[in-house]
Amino acid sequence: MSTTALITTEGAVPAPAPVGNGRAGRVTWRTIRYALAIIGVIVVLIPVYVLLITSFKAPGDASPTRAWALPENWTLDNWKGAWSALWPSMLRSFEIVIPSAIISSVLGSLNGFVLSRWSFRGANIVFACILFGMFIPYQAVMIPLSQLVTNMHIPNGVPSLILLHVVFGIPITTLIMRNYYVTVPHELVEAARVDGAGMLRTYWSVILPISIPSFVVVLIWQFTNAWNDFLFAVFFSSSANGPVTLALNNLANGSVLQDYGVSMAGALLASFPPLLVYIILGKYFVGGLMSGSVKG
């Protein structure tokens, strides 16, 4: 894949040295670039500003004329309300997301190893068939999927969502892992083979120990994706047993009278875990992005 060709797990390719034609021209260009960059930052951060100020406003403070102003009296009531409305569903989100991220990463790692470094005739076709699963609109399988999950007697909520995130996570985890293992020198695997190591032995003692960066990328990717999922949540859970995205949507769109203070505090709360991951492990997050991966 051409996008996948870009993946460097480090995420950073050395930048080209600055070149320019003449000093004056360089300075104006630089000014224009910086101005544009700062405008971009303002545009991107407008929704964040709104979320923050509204989440600290008391209900009476929310009149349209003061829509963009800072709160008159800062209050934590919205945050408390959002916390009590969302906390149980956030716990369920963790219960769903952690096991499904781990299981699908392990499967992806095994697949990626076989498809790249213990290959066989037709491996490319198998890979393409697995990859196609990443692109299908899930709407095209949703009806029989719900029937299948019911017939298998898997309860709605956490158990069925774990299953679905594992299954539909396989294509992307396989892709990321395979692209990482392609960069592993052939000689390493060949040396193990010459020493008489079998497939599993080679995987265990040669491949797995050097897989940590790719595991971080895949785990983060699956964690964020599953945490942010809404489609499967709508079809396979209810507000009583569903993840935080569903609870947030009910909180924001459930009542006739919109309480924007609470829902915006809730939106921030629900975004906190993936944002934390992004801030701390941003480099690996970008690594997952660049492997041609997609959201939703």
Place this chain on the structure above:
Amino acid sequence: MKGIRRVGPPLLLLAPSIILMAVFVYGLIAANFATSITDNHTAAQATGQKPSVVVWFDNYVELLKTDDFQHSLWNLILFTVVFLAGAMIMGFIWAWILERPSKGEGIFRSIYLFPMAVSFVASGVVWRWLLNSNVDDKASGLNRLFQIVGLDWLQNPWWNHITFGIAAIAIPAIWQLSGYVMALFLAGFRGIPDELREAARMDGATEWQLYRHVLFPQLAPIALSALVIIGHMSLKSFDLIMSISTAANYQTKVPAIDMFLLKNSWDYANSAAVGTVLLVIVAVIIIPYLWWTNRKEDSR
């Protein structure tokens, strides 16, 4: 015998994933198609209490004839065009700005990319407020901001506009995914060897000629990848529309929403048919793309 010993173990290791994909992707696509060609339109049939009869492509023909579904398809096209154009342009501009190394580049990049980490549901909460359709005295959100900065004439009903409302929902989608397009283009820029630029400059190329004849052709494959990836996401859009508008809103309806509504009203046959239509649209784009990238990789 030797062939089996070579192919056997790797296939065995792949077996769990192959079986899961075979059942959950290909098996279910077939089952979905099978449902879509029956007259399974009632709850009794959906739950198996009454039999369904095969009616072949009647559901598809009926569906494509209704104004309702045509409207959904039109909305999908409009949404996709606005979303793709917006995200590609924004993403390219940002990549172009950050292409040369400069102070604070890393911070700019992180800020542009951060919306990717947030769910559509969470961003939908704030965008629903920003895209509030009230104007003048009652205006809040962006309409109020337009008043504050003296651009009153820009006030508009956003997603409540009956024909172009769906285009307003593309704005948050652009906000969320431009950073991703930027990251792709940025990697593309960095992948172009310095010698190429130098050689062009030595030949006396102007800045525009450099872009037109050297950089753009080098970036074309990246642009295609970005288009395909966000394009197929756009075709599947569901979360954002559900959280900003509601499922029942005619002006923001797309096929993914229709599928959801039809399933909820127990019309499994039509719901499955909508799913298949979406699959066909996506497959028409994705399969040639996968084929093309595979060939390119082989030839390397």
